[in-house]
Amino acid sequence: MAKDSTLQKMLADANTRGYAVPAFNFSCIWDFQAIIEAAEEERSPVILASHHSVFDRLSGEICAAIGTAAMEKATIPMVLHLDHSSEVDRCKKAIDLGYPSVMIDASSLSLEENIAQVKEVVDYSREKNVTVEAEIGRIKGNGYEGGHDGDDFLAQVVDAKELVSRTGVDSLAVGIGTAHGFYVGKPEINFTRLREINEVLDIPLVLHGGSGIPEEDISEAIKGGINKINVGTIIHCTLMNRIRKELMEKGENQYTLDITRPAMDEVKEVVRGWIRTCMSDGKAD
Ligand code: 13P
Numbered sequence: 220m221a222k223d224s225t226l227q228k229m230l231a232d233a234n235t236r237g238y239a240v241p242a243f244n245f246s247c248i249w250d251f252q253a254i255i256e257a258a259e260e261e262r263s264p265v266i267l268a269s270h271h272s273v274f275d276r277l278s279g280e281i282c283a284a285i286g287t288a289a290m291e292k293a294t295i296p297m298v299l300h301l302d303h304s305s306e307v308d309r310c311k312k313a314i315d316l317g318y319p320s321v322m323i324d325a326s327s328l329s330l331e332e333n334i335a336q337v338k339e340v341v342d343y344s345r346e347k348n349v350t351v352e353a354e355i356g357r358i359k360g361n362g363y364e365g366g367h368d369g370d371d372f373l374a375q376v377v378d379a380k381e382l383v384s385r386t387g388v389d390s391l392a393v394g395i396g397t398a399h400g401f402y403v404g405k406p407e408i409n410f411t412r413l414r415e416i417n418e419v420l421d422i423p424l425v426l427h428g429g430s431g432i433p434e435e436d437i438s439e440a441i442k443g444g445i446n447k448i449n450v451g452t453i454i455h456c457t458l459m460n461r462i463r464k465e466l467m468e469k470g471e472n473q474y475t476l477d478i479t480r481p482a483m484d485e486v487k488e489v490v491r492g493w494i495r496t497c498m499s500d501g502k503a504d
Contacts, residue, residue: 226298226320226350227389229264230423233446238498239426239437242266242300243490244451246273248285250458253483255289255297257490263499264296266320268449271304274313283316290319295503298350302449310340314349326354326394330378337386352447353386355379356394358427372396373409379416390423390447391416397428400452406432410443417444425449430456434496441498450493454486461485 233240245251245267258265267289269282286299300320301313310321321344325336337353344351356374374393383391393416396408406428417424426432426440429450437448461482466473494500 224319224348224350224389225296226266226300227423229266229296229298230390230446232264232502233499234423236502237441238502239441239445239448240264240266240499241429241490241493241497242268242302242425242447242449243454243493244268244270244273244302244449246270246455247277247458249479249483250454250486251285251289253458253486254454254490255293256483257487258295258297258494258503259293260487261491261494261500262295262503263494263497263501264503265494265499266298266300266447268300268302268451270302270451271306271309274301274304274309279309279312279316283313283318287317300352302451307336307339310351311343314344314347318349320350320352322352322354322392324354324392326357326392330381334382334385337382337388341386341388350389352390352392352425353382353388354392354394354427355382358392358394359396359398373412374416376412376415376419380419383420383422388422390425391420392425392427392449395426397426397432399428400430401456402431406436408432408436408440410439413440413443413445423447429453429493437496438498448493448497453489453493457486457489458482 229240243254290297303324304310310323313321323340325333341351357372372394395413423446424444425447426445427449429448430452465478
């Protein structure tokens with residue numbers, strides 16, 4: 220049975236109107252706030268994604284608290300999301316803490332184990348109307364999920380169908396050639412496979428590894444059935460590089476906000492650009 224959650228409504232609207240909802244990874248309060256400001260100003264629905272390492276190191280409690288406050292204050296559709304949790308228990312903890320959306324990424328395991336873990340999280344999520352994302356195939360790149368030979372990262376249509384029908388998961392990240400981190404050369408995205416998967420499934424599909432994908436590929440991905448696009452690396456790199464530049468110019472003993480404000484403004488420009496690439500600007504109203 221499909222859930223009636225805020226995120227499911229956001230993704231359904233994206234599907235109907237031909238855009239994608241951007242999911243931006245935050246790693247501190249300053250990029251978190253910059254993402255919100257840009258999304259509010261662009262009137263774009265937005266997903267605030269805490270990678271599992273941010274959830275663990277900042278603590279789930281803190282992430283949930285700032286996410287909940289942000290969602291309550293927002294004048295646009297906004298959802299806090301746990302990104303790439305390979306642990307069922309972390310997903311359950313996030314759900315208990317009030318996350319409205321979680322990803323269980325068991326794509327490194329066998330199909331049977333992937334299905335078992337996704338099913339456990341989906342069953343746990345039902346009562347609280349929490350949206351669950353799973354992954355099939357692998358997202359390449361930078362050692363995190365990298366190290367793939369040939370086409371072994373590629374999502375298989377039969378596997379996608381089997382996982383979705385046996386778990387009732389709400390959305391699916393598909394390994395079609397995108398990678399986490401910056402690309403070396405042009406990404407080789409298998410749009411044929413994307414369309415094949417989209418044809419047999421009627422749930423939203425998710426594209427990971429947004430940073431560095433050319434605009435025309437994003438547009439083709441949206442046409443091929445992608446409703447959510449994850450963008451991370453470019454956010455933290457923009458923030459950190461600008462902080463470095465400001466400190467180099469201004470020297471030691473600066474007040475935090477004098478350094479982070481220009482860095483946040485630069486992150487905002489990047490977020491705005493991605494919102495327009497996803498064509499989600501103006502879709503909040
Ligand atoms: P990038 O860091 O490559 O933009 O990917 C982000 C992502 O897919 C998070 O799940």
